[in-house]
Amino acid sequence: MLNRKTKYLLGQTTFHIVVILLGFLMLYPILWMVSNSFKTNAEIFGSSSLIPKSLSLENYIRGWKFNNTITFTTFFKNSFYYTILSTFGAVLASSLVAYGFARVPFRGRSFWYACMFLTMMIPYQVVMVPQFIIFHKIGWINSFKPLIVPQFAGLPFFIFLMVQFIRQIPYELDDSAKIDGCNRFMIFTKILFPLIKPAVITSTIFSFYWRWDDFLGPLLFLNKPKLFTVSLALRMFSDPQTSTDWSAIFAMGTLSLLPVLIIFLIFQKYIVQGLATTGLKG
Amino acid sequence: MKQLTPRRRSFLNDLSGYAFISPWLLGFIAFSIIPILFSLYYSFTEYDILGEPIFNGLENFRRMLGDELFWQSLKVTFFYAFVSVPLRLVFAFFVAMLFNRGTRAIRIYQAIYYVPSLVGGSIAIAVMWRRLFMADGALNAALTKIGIVTDISWIGNPSTAIWTLILLAVWQFGSSMLIFLAGLRQIPKELYEAASIDGANPLKKFTHITVPQITPVIFFNLVMQLINGFTVFTQAFVVSGGSGDPLNSTLVYALYLYQRAFKYYDMGYGSALAWVLVLIIGVMTGIVFKTSNSWVFYEAKEGK
Numbered sequence: 001m002l003n004r005k006t007k008y009l010l011g012q013t014t015f016h017i018v019v020i021l022l023g024f025l026m027l028y029p030i031l032w033m034v035s036n037s038f039k040t041n042a043e044i045f046g047s048s049s050l051i052p053k054s055l056s057l058e059n060y061i062r063g064w065k066f067n068n069t070i071t072f073t074t075f076f077k078n079s080f081y082y083t084i085l086s087t088f089g090a091v092l093a094s095s096l097v098a099y100g101f102a103r104v105p106f107r108g109r110s111f112w113y114a115c116m117f118l119t120m121m122i123p124y125q126v127v128m129v130p131q132f133i134i135f136h137k138i139g140w141i142n143s144f145k146p147l148i149v150p151q152f153a154g155l156p157f158f159i160f161l162m163v164q165f166i167r168q169i170p171y172e173l174d175d176s177a178k179i180d181g182c183n184r185f186m187i188f189t190k191i192l193f194p195l196i197k198p199a200v201i202t203s204t205i206f207s208f209y210w211r212w213d214d215f216l217g218p219l220l221f222l223n224k225p226k227l228f229t230v231s232l233a234l235r236m237f238s239d240p241q242t243s244t245d246w247s248a249i250f251a252m253g254t255l256s257l258l259p260v261l262i263i264f265l266i267f268q269k270y271i272v273q274g275l276a277t278t279g280l281k282g
Numbered sequence: 283m284k285q286l287t288p289r290r291r292s293f294l295n296d297l298s299g300y301a302f303i304s305p306w307l308l309g310f311i312a313f314s315i316i317p318i319l320f321s322l323y324y325s326f327t328e329y330d331i332l333g334e335p336i337f338n339g340l341e342n343f344r345r346m347l348g349d350e351l352f353w354q355s356l357k358v359t360f361f362y363a364f365v366s367v368p369l370r371l372v373f374a375f376f377v378a379m380l381f382n383r384g385t386r387a388i389r390i391y392q393a394i395y396y397v398p399s400l401v402g403g404s405i406a407i408a409v410m411w412r413r414l415f416m417a418d419g420a421l422n423a424a425l426t427k428i429g430i431v432t433d434i435s436w437i438g439n440p441s442t443a444i445w446t447l448i449l450l451a452v453w454q455f456g457s458s459m460l461i462f463l464a465g466l467r468q469i470p471k472e473l474y475e476a477a478s479i480d481g482a483n484p485l486k487k488f489t490h491i492t493v494p495q496i497t498p499v500i501f502f503n504l505v506m507q508l509i510n511g512f513t514v515f516t517q518a519f520v521v522s523g524g525s526g527d528p529l530n531s532t533l534v535y536a537l538y539l540y541q542r543a544f545k546y547y548d549m550g551y552g553s554a555l556a557w558v559l560v561l562i563i564g565v566m567t568g569i570v571f572k573t574s575n576s577w578v579f580y581e582a583k584e585g586k
Contacts, residue, residue, distance in 0.1 A: 012385075015380070015385075016387065019380070019391050020391075022377075023391060023394045023395060026394065026395060026397070026398055026453070027394060027397060027398075029398075029407075029410060029411070029414055029420075029453075030397065030398070030401065030407075030410075032410070032414070032420055033406070033407075033410040036413075044413075045418050046418040046419075046422070046423050047420065047423050048420040048421070048423035048424040048427065049423075093305040093306065093309075094306075096302050096303075096305060097302060097303045097305055097306040099302055100298075100299050100300075100301075100302025100303040101302075101303060104295055104298055104299035104302060105295055105299070106295050106296045106297075106298070106299025106300060107292075107296050107299075109299065112303060112307065115310065116306065116310070119310065119314050121509065121563070121567070122314070122318070122560065123509070123512070123513045123536075123556070123559055123560065123563060124513070125513060125536055125539055125555075125556040125559055126317070126318060126321050126553075126556045126557065126559070126560055127313065127314060127317035127318060127321065128543070128556070129321060129324065129543050129549050129552050129553050129556065130316070130317035130318075130320035130321045130324065130553070131313065131317050132543075132544075133320070133331060133549065134316075134317065134320070136331065150309060150313045152305060152309070153305050153306050153308065153309020153310065153312075153313065154305055154306045154309065159306065184298045184302075185298075188302075209400075209403075210403075212404075213403040213404045213405070215405055215515075215516045215519075215520075216515055216516060216540075220544065230405075231404070231405040232405075234405045234406055234409055235405050235409070235520060237409075238409045238412070238520075239523070246413060249409060250410065250413075252406075253405075253406030253407075253409060253410060254406070256404060256405070256406045257401050257404060257406055257407075260400060260401055260404070261397075261400070261401070264393075264397075264400055268393060271396075272392075272460055272464075275457055275460045275461050275464070276460065276461060276464030
């Protein structure tokens with residue numbers, strides 16, 4: 001007979017072993033990619049090994065040069081430009097709109113709020129074709145405008161998140177600011193915006209992720225290689241029509257994940273919080 | 283403070299309210315309402331973007347009935363959504379249950395299991411996935427090691443290709459897991475304590491407390507992920523090299539729509555396809571909502 005303590009320890013150990021094994025399996029594809037970024041093309045062929053023979057950075061150098069006329073310097077610049085400007089616009093606009101919905105009792109408020117929810121349900125495929133035609137007619141194709149300008153309207157998901165946050169802040173704060181002679185805009189910038197910081201940070205992180213990974217938008221609106229984002233470049237790099245330099249692709253692929261992983265390590269707390277609030281209070 | 287008449291105050295409220303929501307309102311009109319109206323109009327036309335749209339009534343919808351690729355893409359998409367979404371949710375729920383305890387290492391495990399969701403939407407991962415399941419990829423190499431020698435290309439075989447996409451989706455169960463975990467932690471401890479006093483066994487507690495308390499969260503995730511499942515594009519595009527091959531077995535609906543509209547500039551037909559997608563999503567969401575009464579438990583709202 002096992003006593004209680006041994007039984008408990010045995011249970012705990014099994015739990016940790018199972019979880020760690022499954023965790024390894026989950027991370028394996030990513031580790032395999034990182035490891036492949038150091039291997040030669042011959043080494044990758046038919047191998048599941050995670051340990052490269054040498055740690056040379058050759059693939060990174062070759063990959064970065066891309067096709068020698070345009071390099072990944074351009075692609076990373078484009079990606080950062082698109083991501084940062086879009087994120088700035090989306091978060092700023094969302095916070096303004098959220099304040100309006102959460103605090104100002106104007107006529108038609110609930111109607112527009114419902115409209116906003118409805119747009120979350122409409123697939124992008126519906127507006128994709130006419131948006132392309134409109135942007136084509138006003139000469140926005142092959143510029144970042146069709147990708148960035150719509151972000152300055154704010155994102156329903158972020159607006160919703162911030163409205164939830166603002167509603168938890170007591171009205172007394174607004175009232176006392178009003179007595180001190182603040183108008184609505186000042187109340188927003190001086191009092192509420194600093195208080196909804198967690199929601200702002202969460203939105204910033206998610207916006208960064210979504211723009212950084214965005215593929216369909218750039219695919220539709222950017223056709224010149226010098227405008228390509230990292231996503232588009234990686235996809236062109238792996239085009240099955242040409243013989244593929246897998247080592248170089250894996251090297252650039254690994255680099256493309258770095259910003260995402262670094263942000264995750266720094267802001268983990270906010271991501272978990274964001275998922276929890278939006279997933280629960282839907 | 284100046285005293286304002288109620289009328290003037292409500293006028294000022296309207297003014298500042300609309301000023302604050304104006305970025306969204308303008309964007310809503312310019313990037314949603316106007317395109318939606320145009321899309322509706324185009325769906326009844328033949329339009330190749332170079333010329334003018336030519337009205338042709340219900341021709342586009344009639345054409346779908348005889349369009350084999352349309353039916354194929356529907357089949358692929360339904361299969362993909364109805365296999366990957368439930369599998370992902372089941373996995374997420376199972377692991378969340380496993381992690382719902384006070385061990386200190388959980389925070390680290392949680393983070394590790396979330397990493398695939400974090401990077402899963404990127405092109406780098408989609409490209410890697412393609413390589414992983416090729417004939418000379420890591421899966422076959424690993425299988426060889428444990429004695430199963432095969433040179434099947436999981437990507438190139440029409441009966442397995444869609445499964446690589448499903449696996450890619452299920453692999454990213456981490457975000458749902460975090461959402462479920464947050465939900466599990468919000469279940470009041472008193473409920474379990476009371477049940478223990480009444481002599482309920484762990485299984486009873488699970489079916490009578492945990493499941494009913496968590497169903498609203500599952501429900502919300504089911505609806506949102508089904509919608510996402512029906513509109514999957516990027517992964518199928520990259521893994522199949524943009525073609526939906528082999529033998530159109532990965533030709534998901536959004537990919538077919540993209541090909542029609544932007545490869546063949548068949549904008550009218552593309553728009554019609556988009557509206558059928560809206561219809562499908564609407565019907566599916568409706569069904570989930572309608573049946574939700576029988577399986578979703580909403581806590582009786584306390585009088586607020």
